[in-house]
Amino acid sequence: AQSVTQLDSQVPVFEEAPVELRCNYSSSVSVYLFWYVQYPNQGLQLLLKYLSGSTLVKGINGFEAEFNKSQTSFHLRKPSVHISDTAEYFCAVSVYNTDKLIFGTGTRLQVFP
Amino acid sequence: GAVVSQHPSRVICKSGTSVKIECRSLDFQATTMFWYRQFPKQSLMLMATSNEGSKATYEQGVEKDKFLINHASLTLSTLTVTSAHPEDSSFYICSARDFQGSSGNTIYFGEGSWLTVV
Numbered sequence: 001a002q003s004v005t006q007l008d009s010q011v012p013v014f015e016e017a018p019v020e021l022r023c024n025y026s027s028s029v030s031v032y033l034f035w036y037v038q039y040p041n042q043g044l045q046l047l048l049k050y051l052s053g054s055t056l057v058k059g060i061n062g063f064e065a066e067f068n069k070s071q072t073s074f075h076l077r078k079p080s081v082h083i084s085d086t087a088e089y090f091c092a093v094s095v096y097n098t099d100k101l102i103f104g105t106g107t108r109l110q111v112f113p
Numbered sequence: 114g115a116v117v118s119q120h121p122s123r124v125i126c127k128s129g130t131s132v133k134i135e136c137r138s139l140d141f142q143a144t145t146m147f148w149y150r151q152f153p154k155q156s157l158m159l160m161a162t163s164n165e166g167s168k169a170t171y172e173q174g175v176e177k178d179k180f181l182i183n184h185a186s187l188t189l190s191t192l193t194v195t196s197a198h199p200e201d202s203s204f205y206i207c208s209a210r211d212f213q214g215s216s217g218n219t220i221y222f223g224e225g226s227w228l229t230v231v
Contacts (some may be wrong), residue, residue, distance in 0.1 A: 036222075043119075043206055044157075044222040090156065099145060099210050099220055105156045 002027040002093050006104035014112050015083055021076040021107045023065075023091030031093040033074040034101065035065055038088040047089075050074060061085070086111045116140055117209050119223035126230055131195045134226045136163075136207030142187035143209035148180075151204040151225075163190040163207075197230040204228075 003026045013019045025031065032051050036044040048059025055067040065076045074091060091104040116139040126132045136146055144165045149157040161182050162170040169182035179201075181193040190209075194201050206225040 034220075041225075041227075043224040044208075046220070094220075099147065099208075100159060100162065101147070101157075101208070101220065102159075103156045 002031060002095060002102045004091050004093055004102055004104035006091055006107050008107050009105065010108045010110065012110045012112065013081055016080045018079050019077065019081050019085075019109065021089050021091075021109065023074045023076065023104060025072050025074065025091075025093050027072075027093060027095070030096045032096065033065075033067060034092040034094070035059065035063070035074070035076050036090045036092060037061075038090065038106075040087075044090065047076070081109070081111050083111050083113060085109060117143075117207065117221045117223040119205075119207055119226050121226060122224060123227045124229070126197055126228070128198055128230055129196055131193055132197055132228060133191055133193045134205055134207075134228070136190045136192070136209070136223050138188045138209045138211070138221075141209075141211040143190075143211070144187060146184060146190040146207055146209045147220075148182060148190070148192050149206045149208070151206060153204075157206060160192075165190075194228065197228070199230045202228055202230045 005024045007022050034049045035047040037047050038044050047063050048057045050057045050067045058064045063078050088106045090106045092101045094101050118137045120135045146163040148160045151157045160175045163182045163184040165184045171177045184190040204225050207223045208220050210220045
């Protein structure tokens, strides 16, 4: 079985500061990795995904994530956040060749002016 | 780009009644769709996999007789919450994958549907 751990339930940060949202996963088989963002009262929007190839993945809105197989991590980073980045961020995995997503518990990113 | 749409976005129903939520893939055909529920300030939990033309596959602990799923066409899956109770109040989200899209392995989510049972 697969599982996803997002250790930080909330991350407060000031505008223009860098941020890292942590994600660790557990799986005995190969997985795909995803980060989704959820704005208040909305569905989920894909930020980025790792399927194969380069371990550094760039996504939308200036976010990037790095897949580290030895540490089973897929941390999300942004060098300079904006107020508009305030949202809930979910890390997720899916087993190779399936569409079922296993989500972490989410991290609430709160950007302050 | 590929879009998944849900309807209604918000619904309030009386306890004991049934309510139907639709999930449509607007620009692509989806043989498989997924239904999730999300309790306030919690993560998304997969409820079931909706398969076009066949029975849905439910996750452990999800009552199939309570959460009826019908995937009658390649662009529509419906979730019916039967005999709804206040504890069924939640945010329900569907997803689907566009197999033929340029993005490949991208799963698209609907906007979600807020169900409130009073």
